[in-house]
Structure formats: C-alpha cells, structure tokens
Amino acid sequence: GENVEQHPSTLSVQEGDSAVIKCTYSDSASNYFPWYKQELGKGPQLIIDIRSNVGEKKDQRIAVTLNKTAKHFSLHITETQPEDSAVYFCATPLVGNEKLTFGTGTRLTIIP
Amino acid sequence: EPEVTQTPSHQVTQMGQEVILRCVPISNHLYFYWYRQILGQKVEFLVSFYNNEISEKSEIFDDQFSVERPDGSNFTLKIRSTKLEDSAMYFCASGRTSGGGGANVLTFGAGSRLTVL
Numbered sequence: 001g002e003n004v005e006q007h008p009s010t011l012s013v014q015e016g017d018s019a020v021i022k023c024t025y026s027d028s029a030s031n032y033f034p035w036y037k038q039e040l041g042k043g044p045q046l047i048i049d050i051r052s053n054v055g056e057k058k059d060q061r062i063a064v065t066l067n068k069t070a071k072h073f074s075l076h077i078t079e080t081q082p083e084d085s086a087v088y089f090c091a092t093p094l095v096g097n098e099k100l101t102f103g104t105g106t107r108l109t110i111i112p
Numbered sequence: 113e114p115e116v117t118q119t120p121s122h123q124v125t126q127m128g129q130e131v132i133l134r135c136v137p138i139s140n141h142l143y144f145y146w147y148r149q150i151l152g153q154k155v156e157f158l159v160s161f162y163n164n165e166i167s168e169k170s171e172i173f174d175d176q177f178s179v180e181r182p183d184g185s186n187f188t189l190k191i192r193s194t195k196l197e198d199s200a201m202y203f204c205a206s207g208r209t210s211g212g213g214g215a216n217v218l219t220f221g222a223g224s225r226l227t228v229l
Contacts, residue, residue, distance in 0.1 A: 046217065
C-alpha cells in the first residue's frame with residue numbers, strides 16, 4: 001500500500017549545527033518530492049521540492065537529496081537558526097495519482 | 113504573494129450538527145484539495161477536486177462529507193452530521209497544474225480548527 005516513512009520523529013539541534021531528516025517511500029513511480037514546514041497554528045508551507053530527474057537541489061541553507069534507487073530523500077538544513085524550529089513533513093504522490101501523501105512529521109527544535 | 117484563505121479559523125460545534133468550512137483558492141489554480149490533521153498527527157488526504165468534480169477521495173471521506181465549488185471562487189467542505197472524531201484541523205490546498213507525471217505543487221491555507229463537543 002501507499003507508505004511514506006519519516007525519521008526521526010523529533011530532533012533537537014544546537015543553533016548553528018546541521019539537521020537532517022529522512023523519508024522513505026514505497027512507490028518507485030513517485031517523481032515529485034516536496035518538503036513542507038509547519039509552524040504552530042499554521043498550515044504547511046512548501047520550503048523546497050525536487051523532481052526525479054535530479055539528485056540534489058539547494059536553496060540557501062536548505063537542500064534536498066534524492067536517491068531513487070533506494071527510494072529515499074532527505075532534507076538538510078545547515079547553520080540552523082531558532083526560526084527553523086517547526087514540524088517538517090515530507091510528501092510524495094504515490095501510486096501514480098495527483099494527491100500528495102505526507103510523512104509522519106519531524107518536530108525540529110533548535111537549541112539557542 | 114497569492115495565498116489560500118480559509119474561514120472560519122476555529123469552529124466549535126455540537127455532535128450531530130452540520131458544519132461548512134470555506135476556502136478561497138488561488139485564483140488561477142485548477143486543482144483543489146482538502147486535507148485533515150488530527151492534533152499531533154500527520155496531514156491526511158481527504159479529497160481532490162478538478163473540473164467541477166471529485167477526482168479522488170480517501171476512505172476518510174465517507175457519505176458525511178461533501179465538497180462544492182458553488183461560485184467559481186469558493187471551495188467548501190461540508191460535514192453533515194459531525195462526530196467527535198471529526199475534531200481536527202482542516203486544510204484547504206490548491207495547485208495550478210498537474211505537472212510532469214501528475215505531481216502538484218500545492219499551496220495550503222492556514223487551516224480551520226474544528227472542535228466537536
């Protein structure tokens with residue numbers, strides 16, 4: 001069945017250090033891999049995405065890497081800042097359809 | 113920057129009552145979605161809507177749920193007879209295109225918190 005697994009569920013990182021969150025997916029046909037950031041009381045906001053024709057994409061302190069063979073993709077945040085504290089969700093469309101299936105979320109806490 | 117707006121931000125209702133949640137998607141978007149998030153859990157797909165009809169729905173989206181785009185701008189989610197377990201944040205999202213291979217870049221609203229007593 002459709003499945004997107006996300007690890008870790010919680011992550012605490014010292015300010016300035018890097019954070020990495022990983023997602024694995026089950027459908028080898030998936031071709032779009034976004035990451036969403038959800039701050040308290042708000043909706044998910046797209047922060048970065050990658051398509052299956054590239055292995056890595058970077059936007060300032062945020063990067064996403066994709067390993068299609070292993071069916072996993074990761075979010076990398078470097079030089080973390082307090083405002084990076086939030087819940088992060090990976091997502092991907094599974095089973096060849098339009099909808100996004102979300103991972104279980106990672107609560108990232110940046111320790112000042 | 114264009115945004116998806118949702119009303120109300122919070123609604124409290126009695127079990128068995130009908131609730132309508134409203135969304136105004138981004139104006140040039142063609143794909144519309146409702147997602148649900150129970151407190152502390154992941155975001156779950158409810159339904160997608162394209163070309164004035166439901167294109168896909170999850171098993172959560174049973175006969176108590178319906179969606180409508182009555183006037184070409186609003187997109188509504190109706191729950192006919194609310195249950196305690198319907199308490200959650202409901203997010204509307206919209207997407208402009210299907211993208212290559214069927215992927216959609218979605219913009220989410222801030223959500224409507226539904227509390228069923």
